[in-house]
Amino acid sequence: MxxxxxxxxxxxxxxxxxxxxxxxxxxxxxxxxxxxxxxxxxxxxxxxxxxxxxxxxxxxxxxxxxxxxxxxxxxxxxxxxxxxxxxxxxxxxxxxxxxxxxxxxxxxxxxxxxxxxxxxxxxxxxxxxxxxxxxxxxxxxxxxxxxxxxxxxxxxxxxxxxxxxxxxxxxxxxxxxxxxxxxxxHKGINVYRCRVHGHAAHSSLTPKGLNAIEYAARIICTIRDIADGIKANGPYDDAFDVPYTTVQTSMIRGGIALNTVPDLCEFEFEYRNLPGSSPETILQQVRDYIDSTIMPSMTRENAAAKIDIEKLARSPxxxxxxxxxxxxxxxxxxxxxxxxxxxxxxxxxxxxxxxxxxxxxxxxxxxxxxxxxxxxxxxxxxxxxxxxxxxxxxxxx
Missing domain, CATH: 3.40.630.10 (Zn peptidases)
Incomplete structure (x- = not known):
């Protein structure tokens, strides 16, 4: 102590x-x-x-x-x-x-x-x-x-x-x-951890594995696209020093060796929403992309593929x-x-x-x-x- x-x-x-x-x-x-x-x-x-x-x-x-x-x-x-x-x-x-x-x-x-x-x-x-x-x-x-x-x-x-x-x-x-x-x-704070579960394999046999880092990267790029869309289109409140809701990925971990297809990648992302705007909207956009695009592609490669999103913190x-x-x-x-x-x-x-x-x-x-x-x-x-x-x-x- x-x-x-x-x-x-x-x-x-x-x-x-x-x-x-x-x-x-x-x-x-x-x-x-x-x-x-x-x-x-x-x-x-x-x-x-x-x-x-x-x-x-x-x-x-x-x-x-x-x-x-x-x-x-x-x-x-x-x-x-x-x-x-x-x-x-x-x-x-x-x-x-x-x-x-x-x-x-x-x-x-x-x-x-x-x-x-x-x-x-x-x-x-x-x-x-x-x-x-x-x-x-x-x-x-x-x-x-x-x-x-x-x-x-x-x-x-x-x-x-x-x-x-x-x-x-x-x-x-x-x-x-x-x-x-x-x-x-002040803005609301919303913090989440996303875990992408793939399948490990020797890197010489990549088709037998499922690369968790690569699929996590696609989700992260979509999170950035969401952020760019809000910046371009609002809503805005000019009384704030940053006058719109912000979204970012802040931490990422994955892989155990250069010659191994990574079976797990996890990352944290956060968004700070303007008061009065629904914090659920952004999370739902991320989930919709995962459900409609990422999971179908992953399960075609390996039926055991899985993605979890865990709420770490939220403050209105x-x-x-x-x-x-x-x-x-x-x-x-x-x-x-x-x-x-x-x-x-x-x-x-x-x-x-x-x-x-x-x-x-x-x-x-x-x-x-x-x-x-x-x-x-x-x-x-x-x-x-x-x-x-x-x-x-x-x-x-």
Whole structure:
């Protein structure tokens, strides 16, 4: 289990110190986040706040949800402050400093996750005492999820738990890096793995085999054709930085030796659909091509041929209503009226799909995320702190 690079005996007192502490936990998505979750849980427990954990099926990762109740003890309704605890890998990247030993340089805090998005989580934790001291008319909830970076995998179980317990939040702010500007929409994420099963043979006897790589290549080319068709014909939404649904193949594996006809090839593909457009349409186009063209050709060569498509992750797009109370509140607090939409995905779409109006606003610039020498500026952390203090005050009785 990953260990922090700093002592866990005391809790930080400022947003910068909290962010430094969180960065010191290596919570790369392929690893566990339980040490970080335990640390946060212990801190909240010391503040008299109970946490609810929802685990993945391995028990090695967990979401944390906690509620600061209203002055009258109410724990339903209220606003959720949501962020993800996982970070992307640093493999192959050249960092000036250790990515999990945060450094302050030139007014910036460097480290993996500083921007995406431990800065936001750090600010929310630093403000817990203020939340407790404020006579809240409505509760404030903290939601910290796992595996957002690989398709918002963790958040669904946490949100389902909220539904089952009748928490019924009235709004959600997801603190992804937006330079503290309001983001009202993002695309949906859909990730699939396709496995093409052929038949192995010595390469000198290719007619006796069934080449899985070659048939997988045909499917991949069709996926590219689908992407090109959408780019050329739409639909479009010019408020997005990439104004149409995108489709791509990202990973491929197959073959065991040069002189062997490969009996298996698997690849992953993803598409990011505009909110309001059906994500099923693209998958159905891929399936239709396989059923009408690829499978008949394959089975003529070998009756045992098979193709499987497995869903790895799916998260719906976000399209916040301008008249929603949470949208109006964030716009008022940030004094930002511009309509901004982004191609990346967040758990905001999942909260919205569960009936919780949501919006995105957090410290840092998304262009710094996932890169070597990732950082968040101290100015952005300060802006986030002022924003959340104003949000807390807006919930006062």
């Amino acid at each position: 990953p260990q922090p690079n700093e002592s866990s005996t005391t809790f930080p007192s400022t947003s910068v110190d909290w962010t430094r502490k969180l960065i010191s936990y290596d919570t790369t998505s392929r690893d566990s986040n339980l040490d970080l979750i335990a640390y946060i849980k212990d801190y909240l427990s010391g503040q008299g706040i109970e946490s609810t954990l929802t685990f993945d099926k391995t028990g090695k990762k967990a979401n944390l949800f906690a509620t600061i109740p209203s002055a009258t003890g109410e724990t339903t309704g209220g606003i959720v402050l949501s962020g993800h605890t996982d970070v992307v890998p640093v493999d192959g990247q050249h960092w000036t400093s250790d990515p999990f030993k945060p450094e302050l340089r030139d007014g910036n805090l460097y480290g993996r996750g500083a921007c995406d998005m431990k800065g936001f989580i750090g600010v929310t934790l630093q403000l817990v005492p203020r939340m407790l001291q404020t006579r809240l008319a409505h509760p404030v909830h903290l939601a910290y999820s796992y595996d957002e970076e690989i398709g918002c995998v963790g958040a669904p179980s946490m949100i389902q738990d909220l539904i089952d317990r009748g928490v019924n939040p009235s709004g959600c702010v997801v603190g992804e890096p937006t330079s503290m500007r309001a983001i009202v929409a 797009g976000l399209d916040a209503a301008e008249d929603a109370a949470i949208t109006q509140l964030v716009r008022a607090l940030t004094r930002d009226t511009e309509i901004r939409k982004v191609a990346y995905g967040t758990e905001a779409g999942l909260f919205q799909a569960a009936g919780v109006p949501s919006i995105i606003c957090g410290p840092g610039n998304i262009e710094q995320a996932h890169r070597p020498d990732e950082y968040v500026s101290l100015e952005q952390l300060d802006q986030c702190e002022k924003f959340l203090i104003a949000l807390i005050n807006s919930q006062a009785a």
